[in-house]
Amino acid sequence: MRLATWNVNSLKARLSRVEAWLASSSPDVLCLQETKSTDAAFPAGRFATLGYESVHHGNGRWNGVAILSRVGLESPRPAFHGEDPAAVTECRIVAATCAGARVVSVYVPNGRVVDSEFYVAKLEWLARLRAELDATCAPGAAVAVCGDFNVAPADLDVFDPAQFAGATHVTGRERDALAVVLRWGLRDVVRELSPDGPGPFSWWDYRGGAFHKGEGMRIDLALLSAPLASRVTSAYVDREERKKGTSGEVPSDHAPVVVDIDW
DNA sequence: ATGGTAGCGCTGCTA
8 A cells, every 4th residue: 555645835836736746656645734725616526536535624725634545434433532623623633444453644733933823732632643643543453644744753853953953843842742642652663774864854845055055944744553564664854846847836835755665 | 244035825824
């Protein structure tokens, strides 16, 4: 099974690239973040034509998450369990069972400024994600939590730790909150297969030619429970997708993270 | 050189 996660920074603006990437990379399951789409506008029909079932949770303009699968998509759940999806103001989590694996697509809040109300809400959101796993899954089952975590887990995940010292995405409290999620029983398989850094980065600022200068961060993660992690054959970032297209199409500021699993 | 880019949507916010 090929499992991937990609923050597309607007599905409407990126649809042709997403469709091309599905055709060229053939993921079995793709988690999307920042669709900036409503459920009504989500192009489920286009994806169905390509052989993918899908579930989307979004209310337009900002945020929005989805899962596409061509290996079955059962028990879709937009929002945290027990939440009324229609009442959610920030759509940041959706789950579905694909080929017997519980797949969760997450878009963790950015946090904006350290110690701001948004930063506090980010820490709380990560704590809620851990509680969600405790309440809805077992670490002995096949579980994949994939998405844009907006946290660089270690200094190895930042191009210049000194430049980012004390900034959001790298603070100890954010890393601790992410570590609590991991301690539920998840493994960061890209880092396991690429123990040396810096990188591999998954996000580069649009500004200042950051991508071509190699100035990125690794904030998009595929976190797998032991039954899945033990069967991983490769895990990597598709940096090619971050380059501009020949027809001048703009890429997302994030690259897809891809995991191949003997599953 | 106190900036820069992209998306949404039409003004300034979010990232």
